[in-house]
Amino acid sequence: MASDKQVTFVIVGGGIAGVTCAEQIASQFPSDGVCLLTASPLVKTVINFKQVSKTLEEFDIEEQPSSVLEEKYPNLKVIQSAVKLLRAKEHLLQAENGQTFHYKKLCLCSGGKPKLLIQDKPHVLGIRDTDSAQDFQKRLSKAKRIVVIGNGGIALELVYEVEGCEVIWAIKDKAIGNTFFDAGAAQFFIPSLEAEKKDRSLPCKRSRYTTDNTGAGHSGASGELGSALGPDWHEGIEFRGAEQSSSGVHIEYECEVDEIFTQHEFLQSKLSTKKSELGVWPAYVHLNNGKVYGCDFVVSATGVVPNTEPFLHGNNLDLAEDHGLRVDDHMRTSEQDVYAAGDVCTAGWKPSALWQQMRLWTQARQMGWYAARCMAADVLEETIELDFCFELFTHITKFFNYKVVLLGKFNAQGLGFDHELLVRCTKGQEYVKVVLTGGRMVGAVLIGETDLEETFENLILNQMDLSRYGEELLNPNIDIEDYFD
Numbered sequence: 001m002a003s004d005k006q007v008t009f010v011i012v013g014g015g016i017a018g019v020t021c022a023e024q025i026a027s028q029f030p031s032d033g034v035c036l037l038t039a040s041p042l043v044k045t046v047i048n049f050k051q052v053s054k055t056l057e058e059f060d061i062e063e064q065p066s067s068v069l070e071e072k073y074p075n076l077k078v079i080q081s082a083v084k085l086l087r088a089k090e091h092l093l094q095a096e097n098g099q100t101f102h103y104k105k106l107c108l109c110s111g112g113k114p115k116l117l118i119q120d121k122p123h124v125l126g127i128r129d130t131d132s133a134q135d136f137q138k139r140l141s142k143a144k145r146i147v148v149i150g151n152g153g154i155a156l157e158l159v160y161e162v163e164g165c166e167v168i169w170a171i172k173d174k175a176i177g178n179t180f181f182d183a184g185a186a187q188f189f190i191p192s193l194e195a196e197k198k199d200r201s202l203p204c205k206r207s208r209y210t211t212d213n214t215g216a217g218h219s220g221a222s223g224e225l226g227s228a229l230g231p232d233w234h235e236g237i238e239f240r241g242a243e244q245s246s247s248g249v250h251i252e253y254e255c256e257v258d259e260i261f262t263q264h265e266f267l268q269s270k271l272s273t274k275k276s277e278l279g280v281w282p283a284y285v286h287l288n289n290g291k292v293y294g295c296d297f298v299v300s301a302t303g304v305v306p307n308t309e310p311f312l313h314g315n316n317l318d319l320a321e322d323h324g325l326r327v328d329d330h331m332r333t334s335e336q337d338v339y340a341a342g343d344v345c346t347a348g349w350k351p352s353a354l355w356q357q358m359r360l361w362t363q364a365r366q367m368g369w370y371a372a373r374c375m376a377a378d379v380l381e382e383t384i385e386l387d388f389c390f391e392l393f394t395h396i397t398k399f400f401n402y403k404v405v406l407l408g409k410f411n412a413q414g415l416g417f418d419h420e421l422l423v424r425c426t427k428g429q430e431y432v433k434v435v436l437t438g439g440r441m442v443g444a445v446l447i448g449e450t451d452l453e454e455t456f457e458n459l460i461l462n463q464m465d466l467s468r469y470g471e472e473l474l475n476p477n478i479d480i481e482d483y484f485d
């Protein structure tokens with residue numbers, strides 16, 4: 001039944017950005033109404049938050065029914081319905097369930113959607129939410145060979161986790177995982193891909209993502225997206241193909257997909273390949289290096305695009321080059337009283353020399369929290385400074401069961417040739433890379449249990465001149481912590 005509601009604060013999206021924002025604003029304004037509108041039945045909440053050091057943080061994620069949030073914050077109402085229309089000038093939102101909301105302040109946290117290589121092909125699958133991960137698992141159980149396209153975090157974890165199925169991994173770069181690390185680190189990981197699964201039992205310390213098994217976590221009834229998965233999204237889901245043996249990963253470097261065919265299309269195609277030699281498969285992938293692979297299906301893991309669509313029509317929302325909602329240093333979009341946070345937005349302020357936006361779990365939490373504080377400051381007519389968390393990029397994660405810490409300009413992003421690298425590597429154990437410019441540390445990649453993150457974070461933040469230490473900086477026989485204390 002259609003109804004009209006006046007609410008002070010409306011937040012859109014039950015992912016980590018939206019939930020963090022809603023919780024923060026609800027606790028700061030206990031006598032004002034807060035509405036969280038979300039397309040997914042479960043909401044994602046941060047638990048066990050731990051500030052590891054000045055900027056590094058770790059936490060677990062739990063999918064919870066919305067009632068948990070409502071019990072915790074009596075002024076917070078969670079409504080499971082997708083937003084279909086925004087009329088920013090009128091401060092009005094319309095949801096699919098027919099309800100209309102008049103807000104004072106609105107924060108859009110609708111996340112991203114998979115950038116599918118090819119739309120509407122039955123043999124191409126994107127992985128984003130619990131549903132799509134389960135769909136992948138189901139299809140994998142009958143598969144003998146899959147082709148994975150993409151070189152980001154999802155592809156990296158996927159190719160490592162899949163067992164009992166041959167994986168052809170096509171990447172456009174010279175090395176694996178180049179969103180996160182350089183060719184040296186990629187080389188460090190390669191043996192892990194070749195190792196038998198039983199040997200892959202290195203200790204791991206990382207935030208744990210838990211899914212509810214009530215069958216929730218599904219996309220909205222109207223086909224809207226569920227929340228993006230996060231750290232350890234594959235934990236508890238076995239990725240096993242139809243083969244008994246672990247069939248290995250074959251990497252095709254520096255190539256892109258030219259075309260994906262169904263079996264029928266392939267047979268009709270004019271490709272000069274000897275078709276009969278490729279065997280009979282449900283799908284075929286033609287790469288631009290000339291190779292053709294038959295497979296059961298293709299996983300398109302080529303990133304996400306900000307999910308802005310429902311909000312654009314009739315509004316004057318400024319979009320960034322990556323199609324995110326451009327926000328200023330107060331998380332404000334170009335429409336008055338409309339803020340945005342998480343994967344849907346693009347930081348439009350001049351970033352600190354040591355920070356860059358990456359669509360990651362930690363930043364979704366930080367932006368959601370900061371957006372709430374900015375909304376509050378605006379309402380209270382207070383000033384607010386850009387939060388310290390945007391000073392230095394930090395990310396703790398896990399790849400191939402190794403702890404990975406990324407700090408600052410960890411890949412010398414934007415530094416051109418104006419930098420120097422120091423590397424220390426012990427095969428199978430650790431990989432440490434430091435990026436220096438003008439003798440000062442501006443970034444680091446730490447793989448394995450290096451215990452260096454806090455010291456390096458300090459060295460990056462205080463911009464101490466390290467020229468006189470030279471390579472000693474990574475000398476394993478020196479306790480660097482004592483050195484700089």
Ligand code: FAD
Nearest residue numbers: 013014015016017039082083111228229342343359360361
């Ligand atoms: P989301 O979590 O996507 O939430 C968006 C919310 O908006 C959802 O609740 C959705 O239902 C709702 N919504 C969408 N449209 C509407 C609408 N019209 N109306 C109402 N509600 C709407 N990051 C890491 O840091 N580490 C990792 O290891 C990692 N692994 C990942 C693995 C996978 C498979 C994927 C897909 C992502 C991974 N990420 C990882 C990225 C991370 O999950 C995202 O950066 C983060 O979840 C973004 O949070 P968000 O709140 O902005 O958006």
